[in-house]
Amino acid sequence: MKAIVFERLGGPEVMEYREFPRPELRPATVLVRNHVIAVNYGDTFFIRGTYLVKPVFPDIPGMEAAGVIEEVAPDVHDLKPGMRVAYIGMGSYAEFTRIRASRVMVLPDDMSFEQAAAFPVAVLTAWHMLHTCNDTRPGNVVMVHSAAGGVGIAAVQIARAAGAQVIGTVSSDDKIEVVRRFGAEHVINYETHDFAQEAMRITQGRGVDLILDAVGKPTFLKGLRCLAPLGHLVLFGRAGGLPERLSPTELLGKSIKVSGFAVTMIYAFHDIHQRAVNAVFQLAREGRLTVPIGASFPLAQAAAAHRLIQSRRSVGKLLLIP
Template sequence: MTTRGANKQSFWSMVAVAGGVAAMVPGGALSSHTTALRIPPCGDASRSSAFFSLPHTYWSIVTGSFRSSGIAPLSTTAPLIVPPDATSSVARPSPSATTVTPTRMPREGVTAISSVCSRLPVGRRYDSPSRRRSPPALVIFGSGRRAQGTLPDHPERHELVPRRPRRGYGRGDREDHMKAIVFDRVGGPEVLALVDVPKPEVRAGGVLIKSRTIGVNFADTRFRQGQYAVPAKPPDTPGMEAAGVIEAVGAGVTNLRPGMRVAAFTSKAYAEYCLSPSFMVVPLPDSVSFNDGAAFLIQVLTAYHLLHTVDSTGPGRTVLVHSAAGGVGLAAVQLAKAAGARVFGTVSSDDKVALAKSSGADAIINYTRDKFADEVLRLTDGRGVDLILDAVGKPTFEEGLRCLAPFGHLALYGRSGGATDPLNVATLSPKSVKVSGFSLPTITRNFPDKTRESAERCFALLREGKLKLHIGKIFPLAEAAEAHRYLESRQSTGKLLLIP
């Protein structure tokens, strides 16, 4: 058999044969100094081998039998190899040599080697592309990458299990991929990047949602920094809420169907698609837009449960809402007023006073300029307030305790200004006050009926005009980093949204 290979741009790479069968394999160009090869006919039982060397090309092996009358059919699963001493067996071409028709190998490549000749070196790890004179690395055809693995020392069974390809980000634009925001390390907003990732597959008991609008929360910035209660595992994607259309439902889901407009508590929400357990999905009324749906879910329900689950708010009660111009704050002021309470709010700048006042607050205090505790005590004739909703933390915590009424309650649900100092519980006794913490997932994950009930009540307030959602700013998904910078600047008001 003769084959010529002198053109570096050749599409075919020559392959030598263990056991006497040769083939041409796509995937590499022949070296300019490759020598022609002759393989003489062999007997039926022959296990003699002829090999050649193709430096800097893909190495391959084909096993089979060579009969005097011709060549046995090539199996599509036949394993391929060329041993390291290939150059020693190169022969000159001869007119009497048997000619082999080129055969295209399957693109999936080779995953196993079995029953190869006993000359094959075993027990070595073929994983270094730089070893030009060492036993050849095997390749996975069509991938352009070298497989890695170890050949065991058993002479009768040589198997190579290639290393599983790494899950990568930034690859592909096929239908099974989507755009998502990913951070490969914790840090500032600059770690957020828009890349291609695999599209998630729906699971039993869950739904796959094509997101139309994604909510941005301060907790997302803590997650990005590696400081959230649920630690990030880079590469990871932030986001906890989205509104969109159900694309698929998993086995066992009976109350939801594809095509429904919904808002959902989820994870990895900064993407074109997201997954959510069915019990954490809330159908959207026709009167509620996707933007309002994404703005509604976490912030409105957080405010509702702080007022009506963590505490009991109604006529005759006084409530102090910190960050009253933020998403939760604006909702809390409106919900507390709808319940009949007297409401005070604090803001971090004079620019936010008018917005907070427009939500119905009885008084607004700039806590960066005035001691809000003194102002609250003045407004209540020294009694103090019954409930404080605090998402700021360290800058407001101690003063908040000072302006609580007897049997008052401070509910801490965030720490945008930093963690509070350790609390000496003995300081709570003189006025019999209490401090508690709150996280909305406690409700959504453990009390799905309460979640749906509270959502329906708040949707009713929206229809009645007693609750209005303020969208502060909308960003494209690709500008998630800018959205985080804006949120952390303390300049934002209302709800920030991302549009995929």
């Protein structure tokens, strides 16, 4: 099969499009023929060796895709060849990926592979932060950093669907309109404006109830300053560098909390995972959740997709087509 393969750590230049042995089934797995593969910012960490999961060379990047089940291990009974599925699992930048059956989501008939590929990581991450880590309710004010990105634009819509008021941040003015279109009442260019001051102004000095932060260093401590009493900051990434250290005693004054989130661990909790899958598919069916596709590339051009997501110019999800 054709795949993107890398044998040393580094940037986009380490990825090579070439022949690679097709994976063989193991117990409790299925083989998926990938139709659409989604790019995640975490993929850029993976090829640098700084992601939670470390590569074993030669390795294949990628952590989600949508496609059709090609083969099923004899001990897997609830999935069949021909089923349309999406999944979270490593090694998706390839024509075929072997995946644990428990990581597979069967797709609604009316969901395109393009939309489905964008759901497992970005949409479920956004949903869990708003509804598993937090109890987001009507009237809450939610701040979403990097709101035009894959997770960001999903979070804006899911927060709106929960009845929250959304403040998005972006690093350039040309992303403002798209974030507004997906439901944010306020969008702050956090390169040209102090987002904490702006949030205090917008909330008339009260602050925001929830901050979803995958930027890290430039936003973490400043974010705590604009949290309302009893507010909550979920840290789920560090695109802008490792956040400053924080003493827990600094949380006491406003009774605020900081938590972390990684979507990969949620698969161990079947009921919580299934609740999220049902909820996001329902929102999609109701037309309240859709992931805009910023650009599609042939799989062979994965390096160009990485350069685009790292450039901070991308909007929504980037896709690779095998």
